[in-house]
Amino acid sequence: MTRTIVTFFSATGTTEMAAEALAKAGHAELYRIEPTERYTRLGI
Numbered sequence: 001m002t003r004t005i006v007t008f009f010s011a012t013g014t015t016e017m018a019a020e021a022l023a024k025a026g027h028a029e030l031y032r033i034e035p036t037e038r039y040t041r042l043g044i
């Protein structure tokens with residue numbers, strides 16, 4: 001069985017919403033890419 005994944009990085013949530021829509025449409029698993037270090041200047 002073929003597995004499809006969608007991976008995304010999102011700081012503001014915009015890309016997260018798009019990734020969720022893509023994953024849903026493609027019946028894909030969704031994985032968030034997390035920075036190893038926070039963007040301290042922006043607090044994210």
Ligand SMILES: Cc1cc2nc3c(=O)[nH]c(=O)nc-3n(C[C@H](O)[C@H](O)[C@H](O)COP(=O)(O)O)c2cc1C
Binds near residue numbers: 042
């Ligand atoms: C601190 C920071 C720096 C970024 N620098 C760049 C950059 O130099 N070039 C670029 O194409 N995208 C840059 N991005 C955008 C991200 O790669 C990514 O496309 C974006 O955060 C996703 O959109 P969203 O956070 O609005 O969901 C940066 C994002 C952050 C949070």
